[in-house]
Amino acid sequence: MSSKEKILYYRLKQKDKEAFIEAYDLFLDNIYRFVFFKVSNKETAEDITSQTFLKTWNYIQNNELTDYKTLRSLLYKVARNLVIDHYRQESRKQELSLDQEDNPITIVDDKQDLLKKMELDGDLKMVAAKMNEIKDEYREVIIMRYVNELSVAEIARILDKNQGNVRVLLYRALKTLRELTEKSGYNPNAPINIKQDVPDKIKIRS
């Protein structure tokens, strides 16, 4: 945690709203990216990101920030739980079992698919597309570690796992992604299938 984050954290403990807005500016992009890769929908990602910050502020108001070593870990935990809530609600709406591997949910949103709109080179397109094919557990550690550049310790704190487990998870995730990219059957126009296995929500201490 940088000294800037430490000061911000201290000010947030004092329920400083200005500090919270500074935290918003600091962490918004990372949280949005994390959520976006989990939901692959721009609007949903925006909604969940917005809710994440509001809910975090409520935690701060209720003096629950003291339970967390960093604000970042609290934000990721809140975002993760909101994504899980989102998928639970979706599953109720569609009345479909998400656990059925032979019947994955297909979310196609050509209008809002940011990845498709981005002018990416071939390799990047391939990696971005393959990210949606790997397990959600793998995807989130890859995003946290290699995209948002969180430390293993921070990831462990967010996922409530020990650091050894996180390292193993990262290794497997990267291996899976590499195997997928090595396969040549990549079709950039193919719809992105998200296999979302809904994990248990991480308990936020209160």
Place this chain on the structure above:
Amino acid sequence: MKEDDILIQLNKLKDIEPDAEWKKRNRELLYSQVSAQADEGARIGWFKVFERQLSIFTLRVSQPAMTVMLIIVFIFGGGILSLRAARDTAPGDSMYIAKILGEKTQYALTFDVKKKAQLGLEFAGNRVKEINKVLTQNESGDKTETVARLKEDFKKELSGVKDRVAKINEEQKISVKDAPAADENKEEVSGQEELSTENTEEGEDVQLFSAAFERDDRGVQVSESEPIPFPAAAGEGDNEPATGTNLLEAEGPATTSEAAANSTSSAEVVEKSAVPNPEEALYQAGELLSQEDYSATLNKLDEAGEAIDQVNKEEGEVLGAEEVVENNTASTTAN
């Protein structure tokens, strides 16, 4: 695609960002919601704001300094507290080892021979007090062995002090030898004595009263001053002092009574210089301990301490006093 390439590509995914428009809009919305909630809570006063700013400043600036300071305070404070707690301990107490260690440390950190000797005396005194404590304790157990060990320690401390006293004496002798000016002055004084004897023989009424000696860096010197005419009250008429005695006459008492007073003060100095010999006091302390007279041992140690303390302090005065005595003897002879 290699793993490194994958990692590079993954890093490029950082380019995914929310719309700037949405960011701005959401920021305003969030700010208004947060403000509304914050306003519901307690309002923060100026003092609170100042306190907060001060805390942030403290956090930013002095965090490492404070940590270092706390460590230092902890180490020194803990050490001092444990030494204080161990001060009145006796062998067998859990903190006794801390006391001994503290003594050793204090000893090691002292470089002045005289102070070391004083410390040795203090520690020897501690051993005597410990013996007293062990003997007065009601606990059953083999006290003899402990007392014997403490006596042994006492003797060690005492012999250390004796060595140091001998060293101090040696240094003192060397410093006296190194002052040739003092010898020269002695010769000058003896010359003056001869002159005064001659004058007396010539029948001149000259009285020598005193000479003021000053000791500077070069040693003892006779200070010359304006001749004081012999007072008529002496009953000798208008006798004028001989020019030859001018050198001997220094500022000082002009009457015999004052001379007597002067000689009394010199005696006091001599008395003062007759401080107990530290070596003798130490020897006596050892003897008293053997006789198991502990309070007398402590008193003797105190005496030895005072004697050591006066060795350097009185060095100059003692030497000066000796010269005064010599001079007084000379003046008496002259009379």
